[in-house]
Amino acid sequence: MTELLKPIVRANILLVEDDEDDYIITRSHLDDLVSLDCQLTWVTNSADGLRKLTEGYFDVCLLDYQLGAETGLSLLKQAFDADISTPIIMLTGQPDKQLDLQALEYGAADFLVKSELTEARFARAIRYALSRREFELERMNRMQLEADNRSKDRFLAHLSHELRTPLSSILGYTELLLESDTAKDARPELNIILSNGKHLLSLLNDVLDLSKITANKLELRPEPTSLRHVLLDIYTLLKVTAVDNGLTLTVNSLTTLPVLITVDGTRLRQVLINLIYNAIKFTESGGITVDLWVQQESNREMLYFRVTDTGVGIPTGQLKDIFAPFMQVEDYLTRKKGGAGLGLAISAELIQRMGGSIDVVSEEQKGSVFTFCVDPGDISDTQRCYFNPEQQLIDSGSRQDKLTLAGEVLIVDDLEDLRKLASYWVSATGASVDLAENGSEAIEKVKRKQETGSSYSLILMDLHMPDIDGREATTVIRKLGYQYPIVALTAAMAKGIKQQLAGLGFNDVLSKPVTKHQLYRMLRSYLTSPALSASTAVSEDKPLHFLVVEDDAEAAQLMQILLQNLGVNVTLAQSAEECMQLLALHHHFDRILLDMGLPDCNGLQLVERIEHSYPENVVIIVSGHDYEPAVSSSAIVQQSVVKPLSKQTLSQIVATCR
Numbered sequence: 155m156t157e158l159l160k161p162i163v164r165a166n167i168l169l170v171e172d173d174e175d176d177y178i179i180t181r182s183h184l185d186d187l188v189s190l191d192c193q194l195t196w197v198t199n200s201a202d203g204l205r206k207l208t209e210g211y212f213d214v215c216l217l218d219y220q221l222g223a224e225t226g227l228s229l230l231k232q233a234f235d236a237d238i239s240t241p242i243i244m245l246t247g248q249p250d251k252q253l254d255l256q257a258l259e260y261g262a263a264d265f266l267v268k269s270e271l272t273e274a275r276f277a278r279a280i281r282y283a284l285s286r287r288e289f290e291l292e293r294m295n296r297m298q299l300e301a302d303n304r305s306k307d308r309f310l311a312h313l314s315h316e317l318r319t320p321l322s323s324i325l326g327y328t329e330l331l332l333e334s335d336t337a338k339d340a341r342p343e344l345n346i347i348l349s350n351g352k353h354l355l356s357l358l359n360d361v362l363d364l365s366k367i368t369a370n371k372l373e374l375r376p377e378p379t380s381l382r383h384v385l386l387d388i389y390t391l392l393k394v395t396a397v398d399n400g401l402t403l404t405v406n407s408l409t410t411l412p413v414l415i416t417v418d419g420t421r422l423r424q425v426l427i428n429l430i431y432n433a434i435k436f437t438e439s440g441g442i443t444v445d446l447w448v449q450q451e452s453n454r455e456m457l458y459f460r461v462t463d464t465g466v467g468i469p470t471g472q473l474k475d476i477f478a479p480f481m482q483v484e485d486y487l488t489r490k491k492g493g494a495g496l497g498l499a500i501s502a503e504l505i506q507r508m509g510g511s512i513d514v515v516s517e518e519q520k521g522s523v524f525t526f527c528v529d530p531g532d533i534s535d536t537q538r539c540y541f542n543p544e545q546q547l548i549d550s551g552s553r554q555d556k557l558t559l560a561g562e563v564l565i566v567d568d569l570e571d572l573r574k575l576a577s578y579w580v581s582a583t584g585a586s587v588d589l590a591e592n593g594s595e596a597i598e599k600v601k602r603k604q605e606t607g608s609s610y611s612l613i614l615m616d617l618h619m620p621d622i623d624g625r626e627a628t629t630v631i632r633k634l635g636y637q638y639p640i641v642a643l644t645a646a647m648a649k650g651i652k653q654q655l656a657g658l659g660f661n662d663v664l665s666k667p668v669t670k671h672q673l674y675r676m677l678r679s680y681l682t683s684p685a686l687s688a689s690t691a692v693s694e695d696k697p698l699h700f701l702v703v704e705d706d707a708e709a710a711q712l713m714q715i716l717l718q719n720l721g722v723n724v725t726l727a728q729s730a731e732e733c734m735q736l737l738a739l740h741h742h743f744d745r746i747l748l749d750m751g752l753p754d755c756n757g758l759q760l761v762e763r764i765e766h767s768y769p770e771n772v773v774i775i776v777s778g779h780d781y782e783p784a785v786s787s788s789a790i791v792q793q794s795v796v797k798p799l800s801k802q803t804l805s806q807i808v809a810t811c812r
Contacts, residue, residue, distance in 0.1 A: 164191040165284060168212040170203035170229065171196065171245070172221050176268065180216060180245075183276050190280065200229040207238050214283045217262075219246035219253065227260060234261040239290045241283040317358050318645030319569065322667035324351045326575040329670065355667065360496035367503050374507050376531070377767050378735040379419035381411055381457075382541060385446075388426050389543040396434050402441030403430070409447040410538035414738055415457060416531025419767065421504050426459065428497045429524050433463035437521070440464030446541065448533070456510065457530040462523045468516040476514055477502040501526075559583040559681040561611030566596040566627070567643065568619040576614060579670050585611070585681055592619050593627030600631050609638055612680045615660070617644040625658055632659035639680045643668065675770050679790055682810065698811050699723045701743040703733045703760075704776070705753050709797070713747065716801050720808050730755030730763070737768045744811045745792075750777040765790045774807055 167184070171177050177196055184192045195212070197203050200221050207215060215233075217226040230242055241263035246253065254265040263286050264279045328348045331337045337344060366372035389405055396403040426444075433442040445460040468476060477498050505512045509529030516522035563580050567573045568591055577587045588610070590596040596615070603609050613631070617624035628640050642655050645666035652663050662679075664672060700717055704710040705728050714724040725743070727733040730752050737743075746764070750757030761773055775794035792810070795803055 164193075165213040165280070166193045166211055167195070167280075168203065168206050168215045168240075169194060169196045170198075170200065170215065170221065170226065171218040172198045173218070176218065176245075179268070187277055187280070190277075200224060200226070200232075203229050204232050204236075207233055207240055208236065210238075210240070212240050213287050214263075214280060215240050215242040217242050217244050219244055219257075227256065230257065230260040230262055239287070239294065241286045241290070243279055243283055317354070318666040319572070321351060321355055321358075322645075323569075323571045323575065325355070325667050325669070326579075327571070330575070330578060360500055363500050364496050367500065372503075372507075374418040374421055374504075375763075375766060376416050376418050376508075377763060378414050378731070378738040379417050379422070379767075380413065380738040380741070381415050381530075382413065383738070383741060384419055384423055384426075385541055386543060388423060388430065392427065392430050392434065395431070396442060399434055399437075400439065401434060401437055403434075403444075404441060405444045405446070405541065405543045407446050407541040411446055411448065411541055412457070412530060412533040412536040412538050414536050414735055415533060417508055417528060421508065422528065425501045425504050425526070426461075428501050429459075429461045429526075432497065433461055433465060433522070433524075437463045437465035440521075448530075448538075449527070454529070455533055456527040457533075458525065458527045460523060460525045462521065464521040467518040467520055467522055468514070469518055470516075473514060473516060477512070559585045559677055561681040562586045562588060563677075563681075564588045564590060564596060564599060564610040564613045566590045566593065566614065566619075566624065567616040568592055569616075572616075576668070576673070579673050580677065583674070583677060583681070585677070593622030593624060593630075596627050597622070597630050597634075600634060600636055604634065604636075609636065611638055612677070613638070613640045614664075615640055615642055617642055625655075628659045641676060641680075678770060679772060697721060697723050698744040698808065699725070699740075701725050701727060701733065701736060701740075701746045703727045703730070703746065703752065704749040705729060705751070706749070709749075713799060713804070716799070716804050717808070719801070720805055722808060729753060730760045733760065734763060734767070737764065737771070741768060742770055744772075745807060746771055746773045747776050747807075748773050750775060761791060 169177060169180055171180065181194060184190065184194060195206065197206060198221075203215070203217065206212065217229060219226045221229070226244060230244070233240070233242060242261070243264045243266060244257040244262045245266050245268055247268055249267045257265050263283045266275065266279055325348065328344050328351065332341060332344050332348065363372065385405060389403065393403045430442060430444060441464060443460075443462045445458075445462070447458050448455050449458055450456075502512050505526050505528060510527040512524065512526035514522060514524050563585055565573055565576045565580070565587060566589075567576070570591070573589050573591070577589060580587050588599060590599055596613070600610065600613075613628075613636075615624040615628055619627075622630075624642060624644075628642075631640065639661040640659060641662045641664055642660045643664050643666060644651070655663060662676060664676060698721070700722050702710055702713050702717075702724055704713065704726070707728070710726050710728070714726060717724050722744075725736060725740075727736055731754060733746075733748075748757060748760065752760065755763075757775065757777070761775075764771060764773060769790060771790055773791045775791055776797060776799065777794060795807075
């Protein structure tokens with residue numbers, strides 16, 4: 155006898171058959187299949203058959219068509235309606251094409267005629283049914299895994315909201331007390347509260363980042379980035395921490411460094427801050443040195459970073475685990491402060507996604523050296539220079555102009571302490587503030603404003619509130635005809651939420667806990683500065699600086715001449731990439747005049763890139779036709795103007811900057 159099923163397959167088979175002779179014949183066929191180790195269960199009616207199938211124990215069901223007064227089709231349909239996954243093979247005494255089609259339509263895996271049943275035909279049918287069963291189990295497991303992942307995402311979003319909301323109050327009010335004179339004697343204690351609050355926020359961000367990495371949802375957005383700005387930001391931020399711990403922080407460029415690199419600047423900052431902060435945290439005396447250099451590797455140049463500390467070091471036997479998630483090395487990560495053991499794992503993953511690698515060398519009680527590299531993009535034609543952070547700080551200066559804005563802002567949040575905190579920060583800019591504690595009150599306040607012929611300049615809308623939440627309230631407010639910006643406040647930042655909220659009428663999103671810097675940057679995008687008197691506007695302000703992004707050379711030159719006649723300095727860019735490179739170098743222009751018909755990038759896509767990397771800029775869309783939908787969907791777009799631009803139109807744009 156031919157062995158048709160290899161290797162031996164074990165299967166639990168249910169036979170629903172009311173004729174004992176047919177049972178014996180079927181049993182005999184199964185016994186002949188020597189490569190099938192079969193455990194056969196026999197029932198004689200559809201009720202028992204359905205009950206057995208519901209148990210989910212069987213791999214295949216053999217179902218006779220004629221079961222006394224009823225047919226096997228009824229059982230087949232009941233099994234289909236009950237979402238039973240066991241494949242069912244229909245058996246019948248006579249060939250019937252219509253019955254065959256009907257059985258398959260009801261979900262049968264196969265249709266076999268008893269009189270034509272051969273060993274080979276039976277083997278193929280069972281083999282196919284078992285494969286279908288295996289495929290169905292894999293599909294169900296995959297669906298369950300996806301459901302579990304969705305549940306995990308919902309849990310993390312909920313956890314993020316529940317933790318970020320109280321952290322908003324802790325961090326915000328601590329900063330307020332530190333800035334005021336009411337708690338001078340408690341400043342050391344307040345700094346401890348602020349430091350630990352930021353540490354909690356960092357741990358929360360690490361957990362969410364790791365979740366995105368494991369779900370393959372972490373997206374990097376490489377853009378032209380000023381390496382000098384990245385290094386200066388990090389040096390300014392962490393030098394204070396190092397000094398407070400009695401340590402030195404030194405940054406050296408061992409070779410000339412490219413002025414511009416193409417990376418995700420936010421993620422590169424995250425890696426450097428994590429490594430340098432760890433070095434500071436676990437070093438008791440001495441200092442931390444950060445060396446940078448460019449090194450040729452095969453057909454490309456790589457940008458290298460080396461972070462060296464004089465700290466406690468890592469035991470040699472535990473170095474292999476240092477980049478594993480949730481791993482903490484005894485005496486290394488617990489000597490001063492604990493942690494979730496995620497920072498290095500996330501850093502290693504980010505570095506790998508930036509085209510590089512990371513390595514560590516360490517000796518106990520002598521310190522550690524973390525070396526990593528990233529792909530900086532094509533830097534062959536990029537200007538290069540050495541980097542001296544102290545000189546850069548002197549050159550750039552540390553003066554920050556006080557933010558002075560005009561307009562009225564409606565703050566909507568069900569938590570009183572967060573309303574007060576945001577109110578304090580907004581009021582400090584000179585803008586006026588109104589408050590609402592839920593969506594219903596916000597809607598009524600907008601209606602009352604409209605009845606008086608006025609309107610709020612901006613609405614800050616919390617998403618999660620009782621009664622009417624922020625989404626529903628914004629939908630109603632937009633239907634009332636409110637045309638001004640609405641910014642969402644949320645602690646649950648999920649992938650794609652910005653696009654979802656834009657569809658509901660939101661212009662922007664601020665993630666809780668909202669910092670003063672984030673809030674002020676957003677306010678600068680939406681509120682105007684109060685008009686200056688003629689005596690102060692003429693000579694005391696520095697000249698305005700506009701970026702004109704236009705691929706038509708003649709049109710660009712004309713705008714440059716007209717703007718220069720209005721006292722504006724102008725920088726020209728002919729493409730989206732050149733625009734992003736100039737932004738990486740300068741970070742901020744007073745206005746960006748952006749042509750929508752660029753050769754290398756859709757204008758609205760470029761707006762999104764600018765908004766993601768340099769949201770403090772204000773964009774004026776320049777187009778051959780009306781682009782009002784773009785104005786309402788982007789936070790940084792102030793208005794759209796139609797070509798050709800007259801000197802009067804440009805004069806009005808300049809006037810909004812004064």
